[in-house]
Amino acid sequence: MKPSAGPSADQLQIHGRCFHPTGRFIEFAKSEIEQSIAERFDKIVRLHPDRPAVIADSEIFTYRELDAHASLIARHLIDRLGTESEPVAILLESGYEVVAAILSVLKAGKFFSLLDPNFPVARCAAMIEDAQTRVIIANRVTRSLAEQVAPPPVQIVDLDDLPALATPTASQPVAGADALGFLLYTSGTTGKPKGVVQTQRNMLHGVMRRVNGFHICPADRLTLLSNATHQAVMNILSAVLSGAAICPFDARSASAREFAAWLTRTEITIYHSSASLLRQLIGALSGREDLSRIRLVRAASEAPSLADVEQYQLHFPDTCLFSNGLGSTETGTSTLYFVDKHTRLGAPTVPIGFPLEDIEILLLNDDGEEDRAGVGEIAIRSRYLAPGYWRQPELTASRFRRDPGAEATRVYLTGDLGRFTESGALEHLGRKDFQIKIRGHRIETSEVEQKLNEHGAIAQAVVTGQPHPSGETRLVAYLVPRSADRLTVTALREFLRDKLPEPMIPSIFVYLDALPLNPGGKVDRGVLPVPGSRRPHLDTPFAPPNSEVEQELARVWAEVLGLDEVGVHDRFFDLGGQSLLATQIISRVIEKYKIDIPIRALFEAPTVAQMAVIIDAKRDKSLEAGQLERLLAELESMSEATAAERLAGALPDNNRHG
Numbered sequence: 001m002k003p004s005a006g007p008s009a010d011q012l013q014i015h016g017r018c019f020h021p022t023g024r025f026i027e028f029a030k031s032e033i034e035q036s037i038a039e040r041f042d043k044i045v046r047l048h049p050d051r052p053a054v055i056a057d058s059e060i061f062t063y064r065e066l067d068a069h070a071s072l073i074a075r076h077l078i079d080r081l082g083t084e085s086e087p088v089a090i091l092l093e094s095g096y097e098v099v100a101a102i103l104s105v106l107k108a109g110k111f112f113s114l115l116d117p118n119f120p121v122a123r124c125a126a127m128i129e130d131a132q133t134r135v136i137i138a139n140r141v142t143r144s145l146a147e148q149v150a151p152p153p154v155q156i157v158d159l160d161d162l163p164a165l166a167t168p169t170a171s172q173p174v175a176g177a178d179a180l181g182f183l184l185y186t187s188g189t190t191g192k193p194k195g196v197v198q199t200q201r202n203m204l205h206g207v208m209r210r211v212n213g214f215h216i217c218p219a220d221r222l223t224l225l226s227n228a229t230h231q232a233v234m235n236i237l238s239a240v241l242s243g244a245a246i247c248p249f250d251a252r253s254a255s256a257r258e259f260a261a262w263l264t265r266t267e268i269t270i271y272h273s274s275a276s277l278l279r280q281l282i283g284a285l286s287g288r289e290d291l292s293r294i295r296l297v298r299a300a301s302e303a304p305s306l307a308d309v310e311q312y313q314l315h316f317p318d319t320c321l322f323s324n325g326l327g328s329t330e331t332g333t334s335t336l337y338f339v340d341k342h343t344r345l346g347a348p349t350v351p352i353g354f355p356l357e358d359i360e361i362l363l364l365n366d367d368g369e370e371d372r373a374g375v376g377e378i379a380i381r382s383r384y385l386a387p388g389y390w391r392q393p394e395l396t397a398s399r400f401r402r403d404p405g406a407e408a409t410r411v412y413l414t415g416d417l418g419r420f421t422e423s424g425a426l427e428h429l430g431r432k433d434f435q436i437k438i439r440g441h442r443i444e445t446s447e448v449e450q451k452l453n454e455h456g457a458i459a460q461a462v463v464t465g466q467p468h469p470s471g472e473t474r475l476v477a478y479l480v481p482r483s484a485d486r487l488t489v490t491a492l493r494e495f496l497r498d499k500l501p502e503p504m505i506p507s508i509f510v511y512l513d514a515l516p517l518n519p520g521g522k523v524d525r526g527v528l529p530v531p532g533s534r535r536p537h538l539d540t541p542f543a544p545p546n547s548e549v550e551q552e553l554a555r556v557w558a559e560v561l562g563l564d565e566v567g568v569h570d571r572f573f574d575l576g577g578q579s580l581l582a583t584q585i586i587s588r589v590i591e592k593y594k595i596d597i598p599i600r601a602l603f604e605a606p607t608v609a610q611m612a613v614i615i616d617a618k619r620d621k622s623l624e625a626g627q628l629e630r631l632l633a634e635l636e637s638m639s640e641a642t643a644a645e646r647l648a649g650a651l652p653d654n655n656r657h658g
Contacts, residue, residue, distance in 0.1 A: 007354040008423045014338040018215035018296065018321060028211040028242065030357075033204040036175040038107045040204060040241050041067070048218055052245040055221065055266055056096040066100060066240070073104030073137070074172055076157055080135060083109055083173040087183050089128055089136040091115040091146050094227035095248045097159055099236050101137045109173035111180040111197070115149070116228035117142050120498050124149040127185050127193060131390065177201035183390055184230055184329050193447070195390030196329040203237065205384040206332030209356040210238045213336050214270060214296055214323070218243030221293075222270045223263075225251050225277065230329040231300055235272055251277060256284030264290045274301040275308050282311045291316055298323045303428060304350050313341050326352040326378070326428065330386045330399070330412055334359045335426055351425035352418075358382055361426055362411065363418060377432050378418040381411045436465035438475055441503040445475075448506065451499045452477060457487050460515055462523055463506060466530070468562075474578065477506035478515065478528055486511050489574050490539040507576045509536065531576075533564045538574050542567040549612040552592065557608060560584045568609040572602055589615065594622045 007015070018025075032040060049064040061069075077088060088105045090112055092098045098114075105112040113131050115124045128136065128150045138146035139159045146156050181200040185193040210216065222239045224246050226232045239246035247266050251259050251273070259281055263271070271294055273281075278299055285291075297312055297320060304324055312322045318341050327333040337353025339345070355361045363376030370376075381403060388396030403409040417429040436443055445463040452461035460480040465473045481487070487495075489509050496505045508531045516524045535542065545551040545568050557566040561575050572582070582602045589597055589611070595618040605611050 006424070008425070010423075011338060011354060011425075014321060014340050014343070015213075015336075017319075017340070018213075018338075024219075025215040025217040028208040030208065033201050033208060034177050035200075035204070036106070036177065036179065037181060037200050037203060037237065037241070038103070038172070038175065041103060041106075044241060044243050048243045051218055051243060052221075053240055054096045054099050055245050055247045059096070061096055063240075063243075066096075066103070069100045070103035070107055071172070072162060073101060073157070073159065074107035076162065077104065077108040077110065077135065078172065080155060080157070081108075081110070085175065085179055086110055087113050087131045087133050089113045089115055089131065089133045089150065091117060091124070091136055091138045091142045091149070092159075093117055093141060094224060094232070094250065097139060098227070098232075098248070099240065099246060101159070102233070102236060103240070105137075106175070106181065106200070107172050109175045109179070111182055113183040113185070113195070114228035114233070117145055118227075119501055121145070121148050122499055123193065123501070127195070128154065130185075130193070130195060131183055175200060177204070180387075182233060184228075184233070186329055194392060194395065196386050197388065197390050198329075198332075198386050202332065202384045202386065203234075204241075205358065206234055207237050207241050209333055209359075210234060211242050213333070213356060214238075214298075216242045216244055216270070220244040220269045221267055222246050223268055223272050224248040225273050226301075229301075230327075230332075231272070234332065256280050257286075260284050260286075260289050263294070267293050269293050270296045270298065272298040272300060275299045275304040278304070278308060279311070282315055285315055291320075294320050296321050296323060298325075300325070300327065306345060306348070306350065309339055309343070309345060309350055312339070313343075316341075324350045324352055326414075326416075326426065328414065331359075331380045331382070331414075332384070334380050334382075335361065337425060347421060347427065349427055349429075351421060352428045353425055358384055363420070364413070372420055375417055375419045375429060378414045378416045378426070378428075379411050380414060381409055383408050383410075385410050385412050436473060436475075438465065438473055438503045441501070443475070443504050448475070448477070448496075448500065448504050451496060452479065452492075454499075455487070455492075455495055457482055457485070462515055462525065462528065464525055464528060466508075468578075468581075474508060474576070475504070475506040476508040476510060476531055478510050478512055480512055480515060486537060488539045489536045490571070493574060507578055533562055535563055535565055535567070535570070536575060538567075538570060540567065540569045540571070540574075543569050543609075545608065547612060549615055550608055553589070553608045553611055553615075556585060556588050556592075560588075566608060568612075569607050572606040577602075577606075593619065595619070596621070 045063045045067045050062050052060045053063040053066040054061040088110050090098065090101045090105070092101060102112055113127065113133065115127060133150070133154060135155045135157055136146050136150045137157045137159065143156060143158055150156065177200055179200050181198050181203045183195045183197050185195050216238055222235055222244060224232060224235055236246050247268060249262055278297065294316060297316060299308060309322060322339040323336055325333055325336040333356065335353040335355050337351045360381040362370050362379040362381055363372055364379050365371045365376050385400060388400055399413050401411040401413065403411055415432045417432050418426050419429060421427060436445065448463045449461045452458055458479050459482045462478045464476055466476050468474045492509055493505060510529065510531055516527045545554045550568050554566045554568060558564065560581050561577060563575060566575065582599055586597060586599050586602060593615055595615065597614065597618065601611065601614055605614055
């Protein structure tokens with residue numbers, strides 16, 4: 001197998017400008033991956049004891065303080081579990097304690113599993129059970145949830161119950177480079193989450209690729225905007241294993257303006273988020289923010305558009321670069337592509353770039369043979385791939401292939417489709433299978449189907465992603481009922497709420513007498529009908545509008561949602577509403593009535609009748625022209641993912657899934 005083509009001269013020239021203007025970049029040496037993460041962190045602590053390691057809100061934690069805190073937690077873990085390697089679950093909101101907890105688990109010679117507090121209890125409990133975890137790290141905020149997802153004999157280490165910071169006297173075990181570092185769960189093809197494990201050598205190699213690729217140095221400050229993801233883990237480690245500072249921020253519950261102000265106040269130098277969150281940020285910029293210290297903008301989790309690149313070029317300083325790439329929990333960051341203020345992309349997509357050190361990119365045809373000339377499945381060839389999937393040897397064997405040409409390397413089949421451009425850069429062309437992206441979340445539809453099939457009234461279920469006129473992808477469930485009595489959409493959503501995260505709950509439910517089959521007897525997804533415009537079957541009877549405001553709102557809702565009619569007591573989400581559609585409705589309301597009404601109003605008052613009451617109460621508080629223009633501009637720039645992220649933290653737990 002031939003190695004992938006290297007970066008073009010233009011890419012090398014752009015990449016060469018990654019150096020921080022006020023810091024000195026020191027290359028992460030290849031020899032540094034032959035140790036444990038804790039050993040590498042100890043070296044950084046000795047080099048930079050008083051530099052900021054974590055900047056969380058108004059608090060700054062130095063490397064000395066972070067090391068002492070992580071060592072204290074590690075001692076408690078050793079006291080409870082001994083020194084043998086095993087998984088330890090971490091259930092914390094994103095922030096300083098997550099960073100300390102990750103390092104403590106590694107210091108204790110164990111490997112960590114991250115749980116998102118926003119996931120349903122059943123999903124977190126399934127991960128705990130599958131990982132066979134004996135201890136879960138929590139605090140006062142998440143302890144109640146920890147007790148629900150991990151009942152005895154699982155022990156809970158409550159960080160708020162630990163004594164004041166002190167350096168433990170007992171020695172800590174030294175793990176080798178081959179020891180496991182993390183166990184992270186992603187949506188699974190078998191209808192349940194699958195756990196991916198990585199060795200510490202592979203994790204350090206991934207850090208090396210990031211540090212050297214982005215020229216991360218101690219003067220840098222990196223964003224931490226997500227929780228319980230591979231990207232979050234690698235952002236944390238890339239910072240604290242290079243002397244830089246990691247800066248957590250809850251972008252879900254803050255306004256776009258607060259987010260922009262935080263970037264300036266914290267003096268962020270490396271910005272990393274989904275493309276959707278980046279769009280929200282750019283849409284909120286007033287032009288008065290000081291973004292001069294941001295030298296790199298990294299879009300991940302979902303494909304950035306050409307419009308995203310143009311907005312970056314318009315709003316960020318000349319010294320700032322834009323980066324796109326390919327990465328996964330199984331492989332780490334594999335390719336990078338850089339754009340500067342003068343780059344003009346001729347292709348319809350932003351390339352995902354060129355392979356990093358010790359990575360080769362293959363394109364495989366339907367016969368599994370390499371073919372660089374056309375479109376094929378992207379495969380990653382490397383010595384530094386994940387060992388595989390936790391307790392799933394058959395799945396591991398199907399996705400990770402031995403390389404007959406080199407004993408130490410393997411090939412990972414990504415399931416993504418791609419092709420090479422004339423310059424040798426890789427373009428991403430979507431998923432080979434039925435795995436799709438909804439609001440930046442990678443979803444394997446089989447997991448949603450499996451949950452629907454658990455309902456006794458459903459005989460068969462197929463879930464697909466279909467485009468909405470708004471430009472966003474919506475999840476559509478096609479159901480064959482067991483009897484003529486069909487469940488309402490209200491009942492179906494209620495059934496799924498405690499089983500799946502909100503992005504995995506279908507927006508549209510379509511009933512069929514039978515699923516269409518192809519000649520081979522498999523479901524023919526290509527001929528599934530496009531959802532119609534009829535009002536869905538709800539628990540709530542149709543009620544026509546009474547007042548003039550209700551008539552206007554019902555008309556707007558019907559147009560935005562693509563329905564023939566909307567009753568005044570119909571709930572927004574039961575009608576197929578999503579966060580992006582919510583921004584469109586609120587934008588029209590603001591423009592029509594010239595009032596200040598936040599997006600969360602549609603979540604707190606999710607019917608036409610309830611919203612009409614809010615509008616009537618605000619009719620005497622008209623906005624000035626400038627205020628109206630700013631509000632509409634912010635709403636227009638907001639994506640579904642960012643609207644959902646902002647609203648999730650503001651809603652009560654039992655309403656977070658709509």
